[in-house]
Amino acid sequence: VQLVQSGAEVKKPGASVKVSCTASGYTFITYYMHWVRQAPGQGLEWIAMINPSGGSTDYAQKFQGRVTVTRDTSTNTVYMELSTLRSEDTAFYYCARGDAASGTFWLDYWGQGTLVAVSS
Amino acid sequence: SYVLTQPPSVSVAPGNTAIITCGGTNIGIKNVHWYQQKPGQAPVLVIYSDSDRASGIPYRFSGSNSGNTATLTISRVEAGDEADYFCQVWDTTTGVFGGGTKLTVL
Numbered sequence: 048v049q050l051v052q053s054g055a056e057v058k059k060p061g062a063s064v065k066v067s068c069t070a071s072g073y074t075f076i077t078y079y080m081h082w083v084r085q086a087p088g089q090g091l092e093w094i095a096m097i098n099p100s101g102g103s104t105d106y107a108q109k110f111q112g113r114v115t116v117t118r119d120t121s122t123n124t125v126y127m128e129l130s131t132l133r134s135e136d137t138a139f140y141y142c143a144r145g146d147a148a149s150g151t152f153w154l155d156y157w158g159q160g161t162l163v164a165v166s167s
Numbered sequence: 168s169y170v171l172t173q174p175p176s177v178s179v180a181p182g183n184t185a186i187i188t189c190g191g192t193n194i195g196i197k198n199v200h201w202y203q204q205k206p207g208q209a210p211v212l213v214i215y216s217d218s219d220r221a222s223g224i225p226y227r228f229s230g231s232n233s234g235n236t237a238t239l240t241i242s243r244v245e246a247g248d249e250a251d252y253f254c255q256v257w258d259t260t261t262g263v264f265g266g267g268t269k270l271t272v273l
Contacts, residue, residue, distance in 0.1 A: 083210075090253065
């Protein structure tokens with residue numbers, strides 16, 4: 048299993064960013080994909096998840112209206128777009144595969160992370 | 168929203184046992200997962216569903232969960248175990264992480 052993310056981005060406040068995550072080594076549509084971020088020196092924060100099979104999504108309330116997660120099953124790629132960026136959005140953004148049982152998810156494989164820096 | 172509380176830091180001498188706690192209201196009825204993160208690296212799954220070891224994780228790592236506290240126990244601690252550890256649960260349709268615990272091996 049491998050999750051490969053797109054490269055670092057530098058954006059100005061108010062702009063949008065789109066990060067990609069390409070999966071390989073397993074059947075793409077059989078596992079949810081999650082997005083988690085980590086500000087420098089801080090903890091982990093869950094952002095969203097997508098079911099690659101049907102494309103349904105769930106977003107953390109904090110990011111509702113500002114984040115959109117999509118997928119392309121022809122390329123086994125998931126995308127996370129975050130809009131109206133502010134300095135507090137500066138962080139590493141990780142995609143992670145979600146395994147599940149008994150109504151819970153855990154994240155068993157992670158991408159290498161993508162640094163998004165927001166600065167004027 | 169659901170809150171998970173971890174001690175900011177835990178210190179242990181090599182060869183001893185490290186205990187990292189994760190507190191939450193009635194966390195015992197939830198499934199708790201643990202991740203290890205070393206500097207400059209992505210997190211790695213260590214324990215899932217309270218006490219199941221992830222693939223490739225040594226038997227020295229174990230987990231438990233009851234009441235209002237989940238626990239990650241690392242036996243015979245080695246220098247390579249020095250890292251940040253995060254607990255995580257699933258709350259309705261949202262993932263929740265604890266604030267993380269920095270494990271220092273003295």
